[in-house]
Amino acid sequence: MTTIRMPQLGETIVEGTILKWLKQEGEAIERDEPLFEISTDKVDTEVPSPVGGTVEKILVEEGKTVPVGTDLAEVSEDGAGGGEADQAAGTASDAGAGGAADSGDAAAASGDGTDASDAAESPSPSAPPARTAQAPEPAASGESADAVQEGSAAEMPAVEPATAQGQEATAASADGASSAQAGGAQPLPDRGPRSKILSPLVRRLADEHQLDLSRIEGTGTGGRITKQDVMAAIEGGGAAAAPSAEPAAAGQPAPSEAPAPAPAPQVTAGAGEEVVPITHIRKAIGEHMLTSLQTSARAWTMVEVNVDHLVKLRDRAKDSFKEKYGVNLTYLPFVVRATCEALLTHQEVNAELRGDQIVLRRFVNMGIAVSYDAGLIVPVIKGADAMNTVGLARAVADLAARARAHQLKPDEVQGATFTITNPGPYGSIASVPIINQPNTGILSLDAITKRPVVIDDTIAIRSMVNISMSWDHRTIDGEIATRFLARVKQNLESWDFAEDVSV
Amino acid sequence: MSQRVEAGAAGHGAEPRGKRTEDGQATYLIAIAEGLWEEMERDERVFMLGEDIGVYGGAFKVTEGFLDRFGSQRVIDTPIAEESIVGMAIGSAMEGFRPIAEFQYADFMTSGFDEISTALARVHYRSGVPLPVVLRGPSGGMVRASSFHSINPEPWFSYAGGIKVICPAFPSDAKGLIKSAIRDDNPCMFLEHKWIYRRIREQVPEEPDFLVPISSAAVKREGDDVSIVTYGAMVHRALEAADALAKEDVSAEVVDLRTVYPFDEETVLGSIQKTSRALVLSESYRFVGIGAEVASTIAEKAFEHLDAPVVRLSPPNVPVPFSPTLEDAFLPSVDDIVGEVQKLSAW
Numbered sequence: 089m090t091t092i093r094m095p096q097l098g099e100t101i102v103e104g105t106i107l108k109w110l111k112q113e114g115e116a117i118e119r120d121e122p123l124f125e126i127s128t129d130k131v132d133t134e135v136p137s138p139v140g141g142t143v144e145k146i147l148v149e150e151g152k153t154v155p156v157g158t159d160l161a162e163v164s165e166d167g168a169g170g171g172e173a174d175q176a177a178g179t180a181s182d183a184g185a186g187g188a189a190d191s192g193d194a195a196a197a198s199g200d201g202t203d204a205s206d207a208a209e210s211p212s213p214s215a216p217p218a219r220t221a222q223a224p225e226p227a228a229s230g231e232s233a234d235a236v237q238e239g240s241a242a243e244m245p246a247v248e249p250a251t252a253q254g255q256e257a258t259a260a261s262a263d264g265a266s267s268a269q270a271g272g273a274q275p276l277p278d279r280g281p282r283s284k285i286l287s288p289l290v291r292r293l294a295d296e297h298q299l300d301l302s303r304i305e306g307t308g309t310g311g312r313i314t315k316q317d318v319m320a321a322i323e324g325g326g327a328a329a330a331p332s333a334e335p336a337a338a339g340q341p342a343p344s345e346a347p348a349p350a351p352a353p354q355v356t357a358g359a360g361e362e363v364v365p366i367t368h369i370r371k372a373i374g375e376h377m378l379t380s381l382q383t384s385a386r387a388w389t390m391v392e393v394n395v396d397h398l399v400k401l402r403d404r405a406k407d408s409f410k411e412k413y414g415v416n417l418t419y420l421p422f423v424v425r426a427t428c429e430a431l432l433t434h435q436e437v438n439a440e441l442r443g444d445q446i447v448l449r450r451f452v453n454m455g456i457a458v459s460y461d462a463g464l465i466v467p468v469i470k471g472a473d474a475m476n477t478v479g480l481a482r483a484v485a486d487l488a489a490r491a492r493a494h495q496l497k498p499d500e501v502q503g504a505t506f507t508i509t510n511p512g513p514y515g516s517i518a519s520v521p522i523i524n525q526p527n528t529g530i531l532s533l534d535a536i537t538k539r540p541v542v543i544d545d546t547i548a549i550r551s552m553v554n555i556s557m558s559w560d561h562r563t564i565d566g567e568i569a570t571r572f573l574a575r576v577k578q579n580l581e582s583w584d585f586a587e588d589v590s591v
Numbered sequence: 592m593s594q595r596v597e598a599g600a601a602g603h604g605a606e607p608r609g610k611r612t613e614d615g616q617a618t619y620l621i622a623i624a625e626g627l628w629e630e631m632e633r634d635e636r637v638f639m640l641g642e643d644i645g646v647y648g649g650a651f652k653v654t655e656g657f658l659d660r661f662g663s664q665r666v667i668d669t670p671i672a673e674e675s676i677v678g679m680a681i682g683s684a685m686e687g688f689r690p691i692a693e694f695q696y697a698d699f700m701t702s703g704f705d706e707i708s709t710a711l712a713r714v715h716y717r718s719g720v721p722l723p724v725v726l727r728g729p730s731g732g733m734v735r736a737s738s739f740h741s742i743n744p745e746p747w748f749s750y751a752g753g754i755k756v757i758c759p760a761f762p763s764d765a766k767g768l769i770k771s772a773i774r775d776d777n778p779c780m781f782l783e784h785k786w787i788y789r790r791i792r793e794q795v796p797e798e799p800d801f802l803v804p805i806s807s808a809a810v811k812r813e814g815d816d817v818s819i820v821t822y823g824a825m826v827h828r829a830l831e832a833a834d835a836l837a838k839e840d841v842s843a844e845v846v847d848l849r850t851v852y853p854f855d856e857e858t859v860l861g862s863i864q865k866t867s868r869a870l871v872l873s874e875s876y877r878f879v880g881i882g883a884e885v886a887s888t889i890a891e892k893a894f895e896h897l898d899a900p901v902v903r904l905s906p907p908n909v910p911v912p913f914s915p916t917l918e919d920a921f922l923p924s925v926d927d928i929v930g931e932v933q934k935l936s937a938w
Contacts, residue, residue, distance in 0.1 A: 287867075287897055287898040287899060288894050288895045288896070288897050288898075289867050289895060289896055289897055289898040290898060292895045292896075308937065308938060309937050309938060312938070314898060314938075315867045315898035
């Protein structure tokens with residue numbers, strides 16, 4: 089007979105409340121099967137049974153709060169030795185707390201005082217078998233209360249999954265997603281504690297052969313996927329061929345629904361066809377775009393802008409500008425400038441949706457989509473809102489030139505708060521771009537064309553341009569999107585840039 | 592190997608080749624002696640110096656018979672003064688000779704450390720004068736010789752950075768390499784493992800120009816699962832371990848470095864590309880030992896081929912114990928190797 093006791097879910101927890109018994113007296117239970125749900129100051133969780141057998145007696149009814157260590161139930165084991173049972177009971181709290189309590193200990197030991205805001209940010213799913221059911225906000229306020237009560241932030245981190253575990257949770261969810269993606273493949277049973285340790289060789293082979301590692305069962309110690317497992321999968325053919333590269337390596341949770349394009353491993357060229365291998369950049373762009381479409385609720389709005397005066401200004405100024413500042417004067421710096429102002433006016437558009445929160449920004453890092461021989465890249469003008477037209481013209485010229493020369497530094501293609509794409513020079517008059525994640529919007533500057541327009545009830549010929557934006561309906565609505573574009577339009581039509589470009 | 596062959600079995604003054612067994616096999620010791628003999632005959636610039644190498648025939652009898660054949664001008668008994676031995680070798684090499692200096696035990700090479708590390712390793716670089724010097728001596732443990740007679744000095748001299756360091760494991764390799772070392776215009780250190788001297792014998796080539804290239808490793812046993820990269824006497828333990836492992840369906844490849852500096856990266860990395868797992872086994876100490884260099888090279892250059900961490904198996908950095916029990920515990924044993932390979936193949 090094994091006695092199940094109230095587990096201690098964290099160092100500072102002294103009591104817990106039984107929320108629900110998941111098994112009743114007389115019911116059979118497997119080892120590690122959830123037995124009851126408890127609620128503590130920090131977390132709600134399921135507690136699994138440390139032994140398999142029959143629930144003989146329930147000692148504490150639902151809704152009662154009892155101190156840590158209180159006897160809660162008795163489970164009789166079928167055929168297990170008594171000595172072992174005692175030991176199992178003794179460790180019931182460890183088993184119940186799962187990784188959560190461990191991670192808390194680790195954080196406390198390393199002095200990494202998880203403060204309330206960290207706790208609120210940390211992902212809620214914890215490692216199995218514990219399930220952190222509580223929503224982030226109540227947990228956060230609970231933590232704060234604790235902190236005040238205990239007077240020491242360093243003591244606090246007890247249960248909320250800490251960083252290391254957060255990573256694991258992400259990996260776990262990514263895994264889950266990818267087996268869903270494999271098209272109804274049976275989810276593999278317990279894959280072992282080392283199933284996510286991927287050697288350099290295994291990663292490379294999986295990459296080269298387009299293997300979905302979540303579908304390969306590891307035969308190494310602790311379920312690790314070995315070279316032999318991968319070779320067997322490759323030799324076994326289709327068994328492991330999967331739609332997308334392994335998600336864990338990508339470092340991002342895979343999209344939950346992913347009918348990803350299946351790059352067939354072997355393609356035969358038909359008559360008049362040529363087969364060329366996909367480049368790394370091409371693949372990365374594809375994955376990035378697909379992820380964006382699957383992540384965002386994309387909507388699109390377009391305005392028509394009269395840039396007649398801008399065209400005339402540029403015609404007048406371009407030669408002297410080139411001579412004076414050393415770079416060509418294009419329309420892009422004007423548009424960037426007008427957009428930056430609009431972004432600071434409508435900060436929701438200059439925002440990032442992060443989990444359940446929106447990060448608004450009082451500065452603009454403007455991503456500029458640049459096409460080059462390898463594909464497309466988005467260098468970023470950091471602090472674009474603080475630059476004048478000359479500064480923007482230089483920044484655009486510099487980044488575009490270095491992008492084409494493959495000389496951008498990693499931090500120059502990161503951190504965009506908004507993005508502008510400029511297909512106009514190629515003749516497009518309206519484009520529907522895909523949002524550069526995690527931005528809220530991407531603005532498209534299309535071709536400037538002379539069109540007949542009605543001005544004061546007369547028909548006139550003016551240089552017009554369509555400026556449009558793909559935007560994320562999760563973050564903003566049509567009203568803000570349209571107000572924002574109207575602001576860009578207003579800026580471009582009403583601002584006098586002449587002084588900026590010294591004419 | 593049950594039949595042991597004594598170096599001096601054929602009698603004082605006989606040339607080494609006469610000391611082979613009836614079926615033509617030579618021990619490691621005799622193979623080295625043959626190589627020395629042939630090169631002394633081939634090139635009269637080659638001469639030998641060392642303690643007790645002449646009249647006594649060498650502490651291990653490698654040079655037995657050399658004095659009678661080549662005379663005291665070319666087989667020079669020296670005082671117990673290692674620094675002078677190295678200095679004399681350097682000076683004569685500068686004058687166009689090709690000296691071979693013997694040390695009674697490799698442990699005593701360090702008595703000439705400054706001459707070796709500061710002069711021998713650098714003169715060519717400083718002055719443009721090549722120094723075709725061979726320093727040879729018995730190294731290694733496994734023979735209950737305690738801490739003054741069991742050293743593996745190869746890391747110290749590999750670090751000097753101007754000396755080729757050769758540690759053969761088989762008679763043929765030893766003969767081919769000592770001949771290559773004598774013909775090489777660079778300083779070479781030739782470390783003869785004293786456990787192997789009379790224990791390992793095989794058919795050894797007799798052609799006068801049989802050479803084994805310096806800095807070439809050899810796969811002594813092919814395998815698929817784990818590469819054991821090693822040299823010297825440990826090659827024999829690795830082979831024994833590989834036999835034991837084969838019975839458990841673990842296929843171990845044994846790579847014999849033969850030269851530890853500069854070592855043959857291509858052969859080592861080729862083996863890792865095949866097996867994806869590496870056990871680097873050395874009798875030199877673990878910390879800053881030869882194994883450390885081999886392991887880091889594998890980690891650096893074969894990273895994408897690795898399916899498990901690169902593991903070293905070497906003795907700790909402590910004096911070689913005299914007590915047989917402790918020496919056995921100190922050195923990597925066949926069981927240790929089997930255990931590490933099993934762990935690696937299951938990693």
